[in-house]
Amino acid sequence: MIKYEIPGNRTIEISNVVIDFNGTIAEDGILIEGVQELLSTLSENVKIFIATADTYGTVKQQCQKLQVEPATFPSSKAAISKKLLLEELDCKSCACIGNGYNDGEMMSIAALSIAVIGNEGLSTACIRKADIIAPNIHSALNILLKSERIKATLRH
Structure with missing residues (x-):
């Protein structure tokens, strides 16, 4: 679990991280360079789920060395499937x-x-729905890994 105490806002305790695959941690079905190391570090503290319609059919092969759990579903049900996964995980x-x-x-x-x-x-x-917008996946994963970054971004 990772705990983020955000002054003037709230305390967030994260046990699970759900991450989209294509366009987020992978390009054209291939993991983006440097992502494997960051996911490995993050997985020391939280459980990671890779949520994907697996457009290229590569998620299992690309994630086989990682401590992540791929969650695949039909592309026509991607939005609702991702939402249901989060609801299942609390x-x-x-x-x-x-x-x-x-x-x-x-x-x-x-x-x-x-x-x-x-x-x-x-x-x-x-x-419209994100708490934070990151310029790339490396920054996004480092925001989760370095709690002071979340505190600086979300404090009131």
């Missing part, structure tokens, strides 16, 4: 990271949500 103990339109629903119920600007772009649905 959304009050979840952080999420994504970039797509289908990530907006999970962002609206997570205790902490981070939208990532990647080479695929960033959906306005994420922008």
